[in-house]
Amino acid sequence: MTTHTPPARTKPAGTRTAPRRPRHAHRAALATARGRTGLALVGVVVLAGLLAPLLTGHGPTDQSGLSLAAPGTPGHPLGTDDLGRDLLARLLYGIRADLGIIAAAVPLGAALGCLLALAAAAHPVLDTVVQRTFDLILAFPGLILALAVTAILGPGRLPVILVIALAEIPVFGRLLRTGILVQRGREYVTAARVGGTSGGRILTRHILPNTADPLVVQIAVSLTVAVFVEGAMSFLGVGVRPPEPTLGAVLSQSMPYLAQAPHFAAGPLVTVTALVLGLSLAAEALNREIRR
Amino acid sequence: MTTPPLLEVRGLDVEFTTPDGGTLHAVRDVSFTLRRGETLAVVGESGSGKSTTALALLRMLPGTGRISGGTVRLDGEDLATAGEDRLRAVRGARIGMVFQDPMTALNPVLTVGRHLDEVLRAHGGTDKRARRARAVELLRLVGIPDPERRLDDHPHQFSGGQRQRVLIAMALAGEPDVLLADEPTTALDATVQDQILTLLGELTRTTGTALVLITHNMGVVARSCARVLVLYGGTVVEDGPTAEVLTRPRHPYTAGLLAAVPRLSAPSGTRLTGIPGTPPDLSLPLTGCAFAARCALAEDRCHTAAPPLADAGGTVRAACFPAAERAARAALAGPDEDTEPPAAPPVPARIDRPAPGRVVLTAESLSKTYGSRRRRFTALDGVSLTLAAGETLGIVGESGSGKSTLARVLAHAHPADGGRILLDGRDVTRPGRAELHAVRRRVQMVFQDPYASLNPRMTVGEIVAEPLRAFAIGAPGERADRVAELLRLVGLDPAAADRHPRSFSGGQRQRIGIARALAPEPDVLICDEPVSALDVSVQAQIVGLLTDLQRDLGLALVFIAHDLAVVRQVSHRIAVMHDGRIVETGGADELCEHPRDPYTRALLAAAPEPVPVRRVPEAVSA
Numbered sequence: 069m070t071t072h073t074p075p076a077r078t079k080p081a082g083t084r085t086a087p088r089r090p091r092h093a094h095r096a097a098l099a100t101a102r103g104r105t106g107l108a109l110v111g112v113v114v115l116a117g118l119l120a121p122l123l124t125g126h127g128p129t130d131q132s133g134l135s136l137a138a139p140g141t142p143g144h145p146l147g148t149d150d151l152g153r154d155l156l157a158r159l160l161y162g163i164r165a166d167l168g169i170i171a172a173a174v175p176l177g178a179a180l181g182c183l184l185a186l187a188a189a190a191h192p193v194l195d196t197v198v199q200r201t202f203d204l205i206l207a208f209p210g211l212i213l214a215l216a217v218t219a220i221l222g223p224g225r226l227p228v229i230l231v232i233a234l235a236e237i238p239v240f241g242r243l244l245r246t247g248i249l250v251q252r253g254r255e256y257v258t259a260a261r262v263g264g265t266s267g268g269r270i271l272t273r274h275i276l277p278n279t280a281d282p283l284v285v286q287i288a289v290s291l292t293v294a295v296f297v298e299g300a301m302s303f304l305g306v307g308v309r310p311p312e313p314t315l316g317a318v319l320s321q322s323m324p325y326l327a328q329a330p331h332f333a334a335g336p337l338v339t340v341t342a343l344v345l346g347l348s349l350a351a352e353a354l355n356r357e358i359r360r
Numbered sequence: 361m362t363t364p365p366l367l368e369v370r371g372l373d374v375e376f377t378t379p380d381g382g383t384l385h386a387v388r389d390v391s392f393t394l395r396r397g398e399t400l401a402v403v404g405e406s407g408s409g410k411s412t413t414a415l416a417l418l419r420m421l422p423g424t425g426r427i428s429g430g431t432v433r434l435d436g437e438d439l440a441t442a443g444e445d446r447l448r449a450v451r452g453a454r455i456g457m458v459f460q461d462p463m464t465a466l467n468p469v470l471t472v473g474r475h476l477d478e479v480l481r482a483h484g485g486t487d488k489r490a491r492r493a494r495a496v497e498l499l500r501l502v503g504i505p506d507p508e509r510r511l512d513d514h515p516h517q518f519s520g521g522q523r524q525r526v527l528i529a530m531a532l533a534g535e536p537d538v539l540l541a542d543e544p545t546t547a548l549d550a551t552v553q554d555q556i557l558t559l560l561g562e563l564t565r566t567t568g569t570a571l572v573l574i575t576h577n578m579g580v581v582a583r584s585c586a587r588v589l590v591l592y593g594g595t596v597v598e599d600g601p602t603a604e605v606l607t608r609p610r611h612p613y614t615a616g617l618l619a620a621v622p623r624l625s626a627p628s629g630t631r632l633t634g635i636p637g638t639p640p641d642l643s644l645p646l647t648g649c650a651f652a653a654r655c656a657l658a659e660d661r662c663h664t665a666a667p668p669l670a671d672a673g674g675t676v677r678a679a680c681f682p683a684a685e686r687a688a689r690a691a692l693a694g695p696d697e698d699t700e701p702p703a704a705p706p707v708p709a710r711i712d713r714p715a716p717g718r719v720v721l722t723a724e725s726l727s728k729t730y731g732s733r734r735r736r737f738t739a740l741d742g743v744s745l746t747l748a749a750g751e752t753l754g755i756v757g758e759s760g761s762g763k764s765t766l767a768r769v770l771a772h773a774h775p776a777d778g779g780r781i782l783l784d785g786r787d788v789t790r791p792g793r794a795e796l797h798a799v800r801r802r803v804q805m806v807f808q809d810p811y812a813s814l815n816p817r818m819t820v821g822e823i824v825a826e827p828l829r830a831f832a833i834g835a836p837g838e839r840a841d842r843v844a845e846l847l848r849l850v851g852l853d854p855a856a857a858d859r860h861p862r863s864f865s866g867g868q869r870q871r872i873g874i875a876r877a878l879a880p881e882p883d884v885l886i887c888d889e890p891v892s893a894l895d896v897s898v899q900a901q902i903v904g905l906l907t908d909l910q911r912d913l914g915l916a917l918v919f920i921a922h923d924l925a926v927v928r929q930v931s932h933r934i935a936v937m938h939d940g941r942i943v944e945t946g947g948a949d950e951l952c953e954h955p956r957d958p959y960t961r962a963l964l965a966a967a968p969e970p971v972p973v974r975r976v977p978e979a980v981s982a
Contacts, residue, residue: 255812262771263876264800264830273826277817 094284097357102349109346113339117163126154128161128313139331147331149321159335162313165225169308170294173229177236178287184237185244186271189252198245202238210235210297211304218306228307232294243286247279254278281358288351292344299340315340365393366435366537366570367417373429374409374416374594384643386412386425388594388650391669394538399564399571401581401602404591405617405895406866407639410574413591414540416440418451434538453483456531456569460543462523466515472499472526473511479533498529503559521552525559532563539564542574549758550922554966557584576895578621579968582606590614593640593650596669600676606970610678610687613651620900622925624967628948629713630929631907634900638865649679657682713911716751716932720916721770721803721884726779728765739765741940742779747884752910752917754931754948756924756963762940763920764808767888770918771805772796783884801831804882808889810869814861820847820872821857827879846875850905867898874905878913885910886918891926903930924967928952936960 097103116123125143130153134141137148146155188198208216214231221227251257252275260270301307302316310317315336322332374387387409394400404410415421417432419439432439434454439447451457459465466475476495485491492511499507502525515523524544531539541560545553561584564571573585581588581602588605590598590613598611609615616635637654640646649655652662661681672678673687728740739762747753757763768774770781772791781789788799804827807813814823824843828834834842844854850871861869870890877885887906891899907930910917921927927934928948935945936959944957955961 255807255809256815258768258773259805259807259813259873259876260815260826262773262800262803262805263827264797264880265826266830269830273818274815278815 094354094357097354098350100353100357102356103353106346106349106351106353109342110350111346113163113343113346114167116160116339117167120157120160120164123160124154124157126157128157129153129311130157136325136329136332138329146335147329149318149332150325155318155332155335158313158318159315159339162315162318162336163339165308165312165314166295166298166316169225169228169232169298169314170291173232174236174287174290174294176229177233178240178283178290180233181237181240181242182244182283185241185248188241188245189248189271195245198241202241205234205238211300214297214301214304214306218301223306223309225308228298228301231301232297235293235297236290239290240283240286243282244279247282248275251275251278285351285355285358288347288354292347292351295340295343295347299336366396366398367394368433369393369413369417369430370433371430372413372416372427372432372440374412374421375426375428377424378643382643385646386594386642387416388646389430389666390591390594390596391430392589392596392599394570394572396537397564397568397570398587399561399573399585401585401588402572402574402591403576403578403581403588405576405639405897407593407642408591409594410576410591411542412594414457414542414572414574417540418455418457419447420451452479452531452536453534454536455538455540456534456536458524458527458531458539458541458544461547462520462527463547465527466523468515471512471514472518475526475530476511476533479530483534494533498533499526501532501563502526502529503555504529519552520548521555524548524552524556528556528559528563532567532569535567536569538570538572540572540574543576544573545580546575546577550924550966550968551758551962553580554968557968560584577968578606578618578896578970582970583968590617593646594642595650595666596679597651598672598676598678599669600672600674600678604674604676608676610672610676610683611651611680612655612657612683614678616654617897618970620896621970622900622903622923622929624925624928624952624964624969626925626929628928628931632900632903632929634904635897636901638867638898649681713907713932714750714914716748717914719746719748720784721747722780722782722785723770724780724782726766726769726776726781728762728769728774728777738940740769740776743937743940743942744779745935745942745945747916747918749883749916750910750914751933752907752919752931754927754934755918755920755937756922756927756934757937758922758963760939761937763937764888765940766937767805767886767918767920770884771803771886772799773805797831801880802882803884803886804877804880806870806873806877806885806887806890809893810866810873811893813873814869816861819858819860820864823861823872824857824875824879827876831880833880842879843875846879847872849878849909850875851901865898866894867901870894870898870902871905874902874909878909881913882915884916884918886920888920889922890919892921892923899926906930924952924963925969936963 098107132148132152134148135150135152137144139145139147141147144154144156146159149155149158184198188195213234217227217231257270257274260274298307298314299316299319302314303320305320307316308314319333319336325332370391372387372390376384376386378384390413402410402413412421412425416427417439419427427440430440434450439450473495476498477491480491480494485494495511496507499510504510504522504525518526545556548556557580560571563569575581585602588600588602589596590605590611592613598605598609598614605614606618609618619633620635622632635654640650640653648663648665649667652658655662659681667679667681669677669679670684671687672683673690723743723745725742725744726740727742730737730739743766745753755763755766765774769776776789780787783799783802788795791799821840821843824846825839828839828842843857847854847856852868852871861872864872891902894902903926906917909915919927919930931948933945934948934951935942936957938959944951944955944960951960952964955964
């Protein structure tokens with residue numbers, strides 16, 4: 069892990085107290101106990117997903133004669149599902165599929181939202197157009213949006229990515245737009261303008277770096293939300309197409325057997341909990357450091 | 361002196377825990393007494409612990425603050441260890457408090473009547489009609505006209521001064537023995553400040569309430585309090601009768617502070633003497649006198665042992681070894697021998713200023729209106745002025761007079777709605793893109809708030825180099841040398857270039873802002889309240905720097921401030937602004953001594969003047 073506390077810098081005489089915030093505020097935030105726990109939880113889940121082929125000898129769709137085997141069965145440490153597929157393999161490959169979707173969707177939504185916010189900052193007319201577009205997206209409840217997109221595109225990986233990205237666009241867009249408006253009114257921006265600095269440079273050197281903090285926190289929060297959205301869509305059968313495993317799909321499949329085989333549902337539940345808890349802790353750690 | 365003290369503070373220590381776990385010792389061993397009906401000023405610069413001391417008396421310390429030692433006895437009862445129930449009974453009823461900012465201290469959704477009613481109910485008023493009658497009486501007491509009707513108005517319907525009056529009425533509702541006023545006039549204009557101080561004086565005389573007035577303004581101290589307590593670095597450095605302390609300060613810090621205060625009576629071109637250095641870092645352990653590092657008279661023992669608050673002649677006590685010894689010697693020599701103050705402030709020096717040259721900047725009937733069609737606010741209304749090379753034009757006005765708008769219009773930060781701006785005779789009112797760039801290179805600006813006007817994400821070097829880059833001055837490789845040169849010019853260590861603004865104090869930040877403004881070698885420098893956010897000792901340094909730079913670089917300066925005394929000393933000419941117009945303009949000394957406009961006269965009359973130290977002290981009246 070790359071987190072480390074920045075070394076205390078020696079201060080030449082004549083300066084005031086120590087800088088209130090260390091140079092790398094984000095690194096310092098993630099180096100707190102809360103941040104470390106969060107990163108560790110996320111790290112374990114991510115590693116499990118990445119190393120899936122090494123951690124299990126079965127493919128996620130390989131069927132054996134055993135169905136609903138109990139955990140601890142030789143060759144199937146977590147048991148098998150109703151169709152005799154190895155649960156560990158399905159869980160690990162499910163994590164892989166989930167992470168792939170989230171890693172594509174959240175940055176996509178964030179990037180699009182930020183681009184729209186920049187466009188909104190450029191001209192008052194564009195601002196109105198962008199703002200109303202955000203309102204339109206926000207007017208749809210998440211699941212209705214998911215069902216509508218799936219109805220048009222059919223189930224699969226792409227609709228899930230699109231739904232998550234679409235839902236994140238107004239979140240990031242509004243956050244950045246507010247940040248730009250606040251910073252633009254600050255005296256140092258006026259000072260830069262009077263100092264002859266060009267509009268583009270004011271945006272990239274002065275305004276954007278000072279609006280970045282809340283966006284970093286929002287990325288961690290949005291990743292959490294994305295885990296839920298993906299799980300919910302797969303659970304409802306509008307997500308990734310079976311037999312490809314995702315955490316939501318495995319959970320959905322386990323529902324009829326909850327009484328006989330509770331371990332069937334345990335894997336995806338524990339994983340989602342660990343992932344969401346880890347991301348939330350990291351987001352909270354970042355948020356606290358930034359608010360100071 | 362036979363009455364027992366009402367409030368007795370002994371060895372008060374207050375500590376805060378900093379976010380990174382350190383301890384900040386905000387108040388160290390503060391002791392004082394307050395008698396019934398006495399008026400005591402607690403004066404000090406930012407970080408001196410004056411507000412913390414006041415809040416500690418009522419145990420209302422914010423955040424991690426805690427009393428770590430000492431006692432606060434109110435009629436013999438120790439408030440430092442009292443339970444929360446007892447404290448609630450004391451707050452408001454025995455000790456009332458008035459806060460600094462009247463704009464935020466009242467709840468905007470409640471009427472003024474409700475505010476007063478709540479306080480009265482908390483102090484046991486059960487009859488609704490009686491409470492209302494008392495509320496009317498209180499508003500009348502603080503001088504709100506037509507109190508019966510105004511009772512049902514909301515805070516936004518009152519002016520700033522009237523809101524402060526309401527707050528004073530609320531503090532007086534419980535008929536307290538002590539009124540704590542924490543910078544009650546700092547957020548107010550000079551004319552309103554004058555009214556509020558008069559009111560506080562009258563109230564303490566008529567009701568017999570003791571007043572503790574916390575302020576940074578020596579003029580306010582001289583105007584309203586019989587006794588003064590000077591704080592520095594969380595310790596009491598001097599305690600005595602106001603007239604005595606202000607005319608013959610015993611402690612070098614008090615003397616330095618008084619020398620740094622600009623005086624309205626001093627003619628234009630008088631150099632202010634600042635105190636070199638910066639206040640002590642309270643998170644470090646302190647050995648010896650807090651002021652030793654900045655003191656010209658410091659001896660070896662001042663750095664190693666903390667001087668106790670000792671008799672320093674007359675009824676004044678000072679925490680200074682040399683001052684105490686001088687007093688002891690004087691006592692031996694006889695009562696009339698000790699007339700020499702310990703740290704005789706240097707005789708005010710005149711600044712040798714070259715005569716102003718040709719006119720560089722002219723404004724003709726500038727106008728600027730804010731707001732939409734329905735709610736228009738005229739910020740500038742036909743403002744005309746001229747500015748010559750090497751000349752300082754002071755612009756004075758109260759809040760809302762349009763002086764900041766004028767600065768921004770002149771610096772092309774906001775466009776003017778009407779009128780013309782001429783630079784060297786060329787019309788630059790609505791410049792094209794290229795022309796605007798050329799105008800900006802010649803007209804630069806220094807801002808009011810040294811904390812908000814520097815980008816916290818950039819290093820000082822990047823901030824100062826930015827105009828160089830924007831105007832393509834020098835090769836990229838040579839800019840670092842130019843930045844170092846600029847930093848030296850404003851009195852900073854060139855090593856500062858690698859650090860961020862947050863590691864500098866307010867005064868140092870203002871120097872960085874000046875270095876940035878000087879980077880493109882402008883002809884005109886517009887300073888919008890450059891010293892308003894700074895302490896007086898630092899204010900003197902910055903004002904001195906600006907006048908030196910003007911002399912050396914031949915700059916034309918526009919110096920905007922609300923404090924007439926500072927403006928008189930730095931300016932050749934003064935323009936007085938009121939409601940977006942220039943009501944009077946003239947030579948600095950001429951305008952201050954023979955004001956013609958009634959508004960100028962009101963401003964001059966309202967400016968509180970500390971006791972002039974130059975004159976021979978008259979017989980001290982108790």
